[in-house]
């Protein structure tokens with residue numbers, strides 16, 4: 392696919408060049424990567440780490456803005472990359488979405504409209520490929536609403552007082568094994584793949600992400616010294632989950648370590664019980680920290696003391712932007728019968744229109760609307776974790792026909808709270 396002509400022309404008017412980066416050109420791609428890191432105020436990539444990133448993300452559509460008048464003309468002043476990837480939606484279905492990442496604009500070139508051109512170019516690229524939605528995780532929640540995105544999964548960090556939280560959940564049928572990290576890295580993809588399809592909001596992850604998570608990548612030498620890796624096998628001996636965790640010592644009391652979980656992936660409820668109960672019962676440990684989890688974790692209901700499990704820092708995580716209302720809404724299952732007419736507004740035009748939405752199908756209509764909402768609210772409720780009723784009470788969905796918001800909420804609600812366990 393070519394570079395987006397509209398954004399390229401807008402950026403050219405500013406005396407800059409908007410181009411696709413040939414990721415086979417490692418020198419050029421290497422500078423793109425350093426610009427991306429600089430944009431997030433990260434340390435410079437070492438040659439080894441850079442080589443891993445370049446190999447791990449070369450298949451993405453990679454774009455850059457160059458300023459030929461700058462002191463380093465080969466170094467992009469803006470970056471973005473993107474790729475098509477499945478997103479799990481309610482009903483254990485997946486639909487293809489356009490993942491957008493590495494959005495940076497150099498601090499020397501900020502607030503000139505460059506990011507707007509990058510984002511609009513990405514949305515047009517997604518639309519041109521008939522992808523029903525775009526998605527991203529964000530550094531700041533103030534940036535993307537203007538482009539029609541809204542938070543569709545929320546996340547929370549869990550802090551557990553393990554002295555109080557005695558396991559009262561089901562007795563796991565299988566057992567936990569310590570496994571060498573490298574071995575688990577090989578075994579993990581099959582587990583990750585099954586777990587992904589159970590939770591709306593999860594996306595297909597990529598090998599380099601897991602190399603970094605496991606500490607196998609060169610940029611995380613300290614982690615790899617400390618990490619412990621366990622696998623849960625069910626009663627038949629099939630691996631159904633794994634956890635990676637480290638300990639933070641308490642200098643004053645060796646019996647009060649904090650265990651910090653970097654990754655906890657379970658493909659079954661039995662594996663969930665097996666690994667959580669294992670982590671809660673670690674010796675010499677009084678605190679368990681498990682970040683980036685679902686806001687609705689069963690663990691709350693599996694311990695002796697409800698207040699021993701505190702979820703903190705509830706926040707937005709996956710942001711969605713619907714581009715094709717019919718394809719997006721037809722891609723998921725509904726929890727109750729539905730038949731409403733919705734009027735969708737969209738400043739960028741992609742999704743604007745009036746649609747009859749039923750649990751069996753969606754089509755354009757000229758019937759009068761029962762509800763009005765913008766594409767942002769549609770993105771927010773799409774995965775069934777944000778309540779349409781809450782958005783109506785917040786004044787963000789307008790109801791014209793009594794009962795239609797209730798009906799929308801009942802149908803859209805996902806029995807499993809949507810959640811995304813990675814950043815991208």
Ligand SMILES: CC(C)(COP(=O)(O)OP(=O)(O)OC[C@H]1O[C@@H](n2cnc3c(N)ncnc32)[C@H](O)[C@@H]1OP(=O)(O)O)[C@@H](O)C(=O)NCCC(=O)NCCS
Pocket residue numbers: 430431493494495496497500501502503504505506507508528529530531533534537
């Ligand atoms: C966020 C970032 C990409 C914005 O780039 P930019 O080129 O300065 O943005 P633009 O000039 O195109 O701004 C577009 C609009 O977004 C607004 N905006 C930009 N950054 C914003 C921010 N951080 N918070 C709130 N609004 C922001 C602008 O005011 C402008 O609003 P308008 O369209 O209503 O006039 C850039 O500041 C950056 O690289 N930040 C650090 C890295 C980062 O956080 N990237 C995002 C990763 S998810």
